[in-house]
Amino acid sequence: MVTTYMFQRIRTLQSEGKSNRAIARELGLDKKTVAKYLKCNAPPRYTKRQAPTKEDPFAAFAAAARGHLALALTGPELYLLLLEQGYQGSERTVERQLGAIRASKPKERFFEQVYGPGEQRRKRLARRPRCGRFRQPATARWSAILSQNAVASAL
Secondary structure (H helix, E strand, C coil): CCCHHHHHHHHHHHHCCCCHHHHHHHHCCCHHHHHHHHHCCCCCCCCCCCCCCCCCCCHHHHHHHHHHHHHCCCHHHHHHHHHHCCCCCCHHHHHHHHHHHHHHCCCCCCCCCCCCCCHHHHHHHHHCCCCCCCCCCHHHHHHHHHHHHHHHHHC
């Protein structure tokens, strides 16, 4: 791809009297590319290609696929079911679309509680080490403070 800067550089080098081959060697282009842009009067313009898009073969079967989601089918299983209904697309398309359908569903936010109220907290405290960067439980701190107060009052 030749940029506008490169186009101007080709023109400048040609006006300095260099040959197409020398310009091509200096800029790292083919000599035919240099000749082509020396014939043009305007720098190259690049536009996005307007290619027609393919029709999605899954679109006609999307409702059937959503109906089969209640059965918790995998991509290959759903692909086989859709083949029986006349689907002509690929298995990969079915898996990709199935992933998009599943991602659009809201996720369930319910978590089953394994422990009773307060049990989990007690178990977490029991596992925590009592040294290093972890703080002592409040009861141990208070007992240390009370014993210091008792020693101070005895003096």
